[in-house]
Amino acid sequence: MPAEDIRRPELAAARLDSGSFRDPESRVFYADGEVLRALSAEGLADFEALAQSALFARAQAEGRIVRTERVDDWRALDLPLVKEPAAVLRHERVPFVSYPYEWPFSMLKDAALLQLDLLRDALAEALVLKDASPYNVQFVGARATFVDVGSFERLRPGETWTAYRQFCMLFLYPLLLQALRGVDYQPLLRGQIDGIDPFAMRALLPLRDRLRRGVFTHVTLHARLQQRYADRAGEIRSSLSRQLADPALQRRLLDANVRKMRKLVERLRWQPASGVWVSYGERNTYSDEDTRLKEQFVEEAAAGARRRLVWDLGCNNGRYARIAARHADYVVAVDADQGPVELLYRDLREEGNDRILPLVMNLADPSPGLGWRGAERRPLWERGRPDLVLALALIHHIAISANVPVREFLDWLHSLGSELVIEFPTRDDPMVQKLLAGKRAGLHPDYERERFERELRELFEIRKSVELPSGTRILYHAYPRGSGAGSAAAASGTRAGG
Incomplete structure (x- = not known):
C-alpha cells in the first residue's frame, strides 16, 4: 500500500x-x-x-x-x-476564541484598525483581503491577531474593495452607534450574524448624525445607492472594473479609500459613564480589610496548582483576574457591564498583556450558539472548559436581579467540572439590600446563607471558607463532586478561529 x-x-x-x-x-x-x-x-x-x-x-x-x-x-x-x-x-492555536458581540468598544475598534492596516499593507504587495469580517480577528489577551490567512488573495485586474459593505455592517456601523449615540452594539451583532444593514443603520440615526462627515458617505449615501441600484449590481461592478483597468490607478484608488476609512474609524471615541470610574475599583463596596483578605483567599486558592485556563465571572476591574493570571496560562475575564471591561482592556493593552482576555457578557443570558445550524459561533462553555472558576460578587446579581434560582446557578457551575471560588453576600449586605428593595417581599426564599451552603455542599466539596470582616460576605473554595477537579477542562480543547 x-x-x-x-x-x-x-x-x-x-x-x-x-x-x-x-x-x-x-x-x-x-x-x-x-x-x-x-x-x-x-x-x-x-x-x-x-x-x-x-x-x-x-x-x-x-x-x-x-x-x-x-x-x-x-x-x-x-x-x-x-x-x-x-x-x-x-x-498557532488561539488560547480562547471570542466574538465581536463580546468585545468592548476599543476591542472592536482595534480589530477594525488591524483589518484596515493589513489591507493597506496587502495592497502594496498587489494583494487584497477578500472579506472584512471581525470574526477573522481573535485576541490573545489584549493583542488583536488576524487568523484568517485564507482571506488574502492576489489583486485581480479591475477589482474594487469588494468587502467594503461587510466592513461597514460589521465594523463601522457598530462603532458609530456606540460613539455617536451611546448604544451598545453587542446585542445587535449577536442578533444578526451578518451585521447591521445600511437601511437599518440610517434609521437608527437622527438627521443631524446622518449629515456628519463620513457618516453621510458611508451610511446615508450608502443606503441610498443600495436602494437605487440593487438590481444593477453586476452592471455597476463591470463599469467600475473597466475604469480600474490600469493596475497602478486601481491600487492608488483602493489605498485612498481604505486610508479615508481608517481616519474615520480612528476618530471614533467612546467613554464609559462617569459612575463606572467609581465602581471600577469596588471602592464603594468593600473595606480595605475585606479587600485584603479577599485577595489573600483568591491568591491561596489560585496558587494551589498551575491552571491552564481560569474564568473570572463578574470580573469588574480585573483585580482578581490578575491574581489568577499569576498562577495560570490564561484567564478569561467576563462582566455584563461594558464600562469596566472597556477600562480593563485599555489597561491590558497599555501593558501589552497577552494573558487576560476581557469580554462583555451577561451570564444570565450568555452567548448562545449562532449562525448556520446554531454552530457557526459556539456558546461560551464549548470553547474551552476552565480548570478554575472565580464567581466573586456575582451570585446576588444572578439570583436576585435575573431571578435565576440559586440551585440552577450552582448546577451550571458544577457542570463545568472545575474548581470554584465563590462569594456569597448575605441578605444583610448593603448591595443585596439594594437589589431586594425593588422586589416583592418573600420573592427569593432560596437566597439564604444556610440554604446556599447546603446546596453548595450537595454539588461541591468545600475545602475552605472564610467570612470577611464586614460580616456580610463569605468566600468558599470548593471542588465539584462526581468528577476530579479540572477533568472536564482536560477533556475539552479550545478552538481557534478561521
Whole structure:
C-alpha cells in the first residue's frame, strides 16, 4: 500500500470547523489537537503569493497575523470539502476564541484598525483581503491577531474593495452607534450574524448624525445607492472594473479609500459613564480589610496548582483576574457591564498583556450558539472548559436581579467540572439590600446563607471558607463532586478561529 494511503488514526479523525464553510478555497479543521487549514488549488496560489511577500513574515513576527506553516503529511486526511484540497496549513492555536458581540468598544475598534492596516499593507504587495469580517480577528489577551490567512488573495485586474459593505455592517456601523449615540452594539451583532444593514443603520440615526462627515458617505449615501441600484449590481461592478483597468490607478484608488476609512474609524471615541470610574475599583463596596483578605483567599486558592485556563465571572476591574493570571496560562475575564471591561482592556493593552482576555457578557443570558445550524459561533462553555472558576460578587446579581434560582446557578457551575471560588453576600449586605428593595417581599426564599451552603455542599466539596470582616460576605473554595477537579477542562480543547 502506498505510504500516502496509510491513515494515522489522529489524522483520519479530522473535524471540520463549523464556522469556516463560507470560503470554498479555504477551510479550517482540527486534527490531533492542531488547528489546520485546507486550501484549494486557487487558495494555494493566493497563499503562495502571500508567503512570498514581505508582509507575511513581518506581520507574523509582530503578532498581527497568526503564525502559520505548511504541513507536508496531510494526504491521509479525510476532508469532505467542496473543492479538492491542494495543500494544508498549520496555525498557532488561539488560547480562547471570542466574538465581536463580546468585545468592548476599543476591542472592536482595534480589530477594525488591524483589518484596515493589513489591507493597506496587502495592497502594496498587489494583494487584497477578500472579506472584512471581525470574526477573522481573535485576541490573545489584549493583542488583536488576524487568523484568517485564507482571506488574502492576489489583486485581480479591475477589482474594487469588494468587502467594503461587510466592513461597514460589521465594523463601522457598530462603532458609530456606540460613539455617536451611546448604544451598545453587542446585542445587535449577536442578533444578526451578518451585521447591521445600511437601511437599518440610517434609521437608527437622527438627521443631524446622518449629515456628519463620513457618516453621510458611508451610511446615508450608502443606503441610498443600495436602494437605487440593487438590481444593477453586476452592471455597476463591470463599469467600475473597466475604469480600474490600469493596475497602478486601481491600487492608488483602493489605498485612498481604505486610508479615508481608517481616519474615520480612528476618530471614533467612546467613554464609559462617569459612575463606572467609581465602581471600577469596588471602592464603594468593600473595606480595605475585606479587600485584603479577599485577595489573600483568591491568591491561596489560585496558587494551589498551575491552571491552564481560569474564568473570572463578574470580573469588574480585573483585580482578581490578575491574581489568577499569576498562577495560570490564561484567564478569561467576563462582566455584563461594558464600562469596566472597556477600562480593563485599555489597561491590558497599555501593558501589552497577552494573558487576560476581557469580554462583555451577561451570564444570565450568555452567548448562545449562532449562525448556520446554531454552530457557526459556539456558546461560551464549548470553547474551552476552565480548570478554575472565580464567581466573586456575582451570585446576588444572578439570583436576585435575573431571578435565576440559586440551585440552577450552582448546577451550571458544577457542570463545568472545575474548581470554584465563590462569594456569597448575605441578605444583610448593603448591595443585596439594594437589589431586594425593588422586589416583592418573600420573592427569593432560596437566597439564604444556610440554604446556599447546603446546596453548595450537595454539588461541591468545600475545602475552605472564610467570612470577611464586614460580616456580610463569605468566600468558599470548593471542588465539584462526581468528577476530579479540572477533568472536564482536560477533556475539552479550545478552538481557534478561521
